[in-house]
Amino acid sequence: MIFIGASPILEEEIIEIKDIRDKYFIIASDTASYFMYKKNVVPDAILSIDSGRGTAYHFRNDFPQDIPIFTWLGGNKEIFLRKNPIYLLFTSYPLDQLFSNYLQELMIFKNSSLNISGMAMSIAENMDVLDFGFSGVSFSSLNSKSHCRGTGYESYMLSRTYRTKPLEMYSPGNYKTVISKKNQIATETLKNSKYNYRNFKEVKPSKNNNFKINKSMMIKKDLKYFFKIINQENIINQLSGEIEIQTKFIKKYLKSLL
Numbered sequence: 133m134i135f136i137g138a139s140p141i142l143e144e145e146i147i148e149i150k151d152i153r154d155k156y157f158i159i160a161s162d163t164a165s166y167f168m169y170k171k172n173v174v175p176d177a178i179l180s181i182d183s184g185r186g187t188a189y190h191f192r193n194d195f196p197q198d199i200p201i202f203t204w205l206g207g208n209k210e211i212f213l214r215k216n217p218i219y220l221l222f223t224s225y226p227l228d229q230l231f232s233n234y235l236q237e238l239m240i241f242k243n244s245s246l247n248i249s250g251m252a253m254s255i256a257e258n259m260d261v262l263d264f265g266f267s268g269v270s271f272s273s274l275n276s277k278s279h280c281r282g283t284g285y286e287s288y289m290l291s292r293t294y295r296t297k298p299l300e301m302y303s304p305g306n307y308k309t310v311i312s313k314k315n316q317i318a319t320e321t322l323k324n325s326k327y328n329y330r331n332f333k334e335v336k337p338s339k340n341n342n343f344k345i346n347k348s349m350m351i352k353k354d355l356k357y358f359f360k361i362i363n364q365e366n367i368i369n370q371l372s373g374e375i376e377i378q379t380k381f382i383k384k385y386l387k388s389l390l
Contacts, residue, residue: 135252138163142268
């Protein structure tokens, strides 16, 4: 498996990725996915866990609707409205734990890196991927660019740009020439994993790897399905304790969803 992030270095690496594309299962960040699609390198799956305002812009109208999207309950709500197959990741977040207990789903994806690349690595570990590497992951800017071209951030900012504030001045996230303390945690976590923090060129494909997406992770896009799980007295009481909101308000909100 290769995870592809949206660092500016992806623009240089995409040619080599295209040459080896058929040898690997490629999971891309939502930020990098449209750039890859326009370069004719369609990922096998997309990982979307951040819930920023610009997230929905990564999935434009012409983006393929058959690519699976891996997300979690805290993902951008626009993702759940798409026609793409949606696969739910259960994290260490309290609400995820409640759902996983009810569904008897034992696969919990822990991510101590605090970064999307670490979640991709957690997927590889949980699914017994034999070899795993990265592309488009550097945690730093390049030539004053924080991301590769064609991300949803550009579309998000187009209506907010003008003569004295051009698009070139916009820099989403905290990617500077020096790696931030938060991203230093991410790099150390990746380096200390069983896969190490390796470039995609170092990953060796194996014919023994019969990797398949776990179909049980696919969710039903039906609010009644989630309502049925949450609308139980014991779960509402646990949820109330976790988020410190009275049960009557939770019940009222749940009813408003239907």
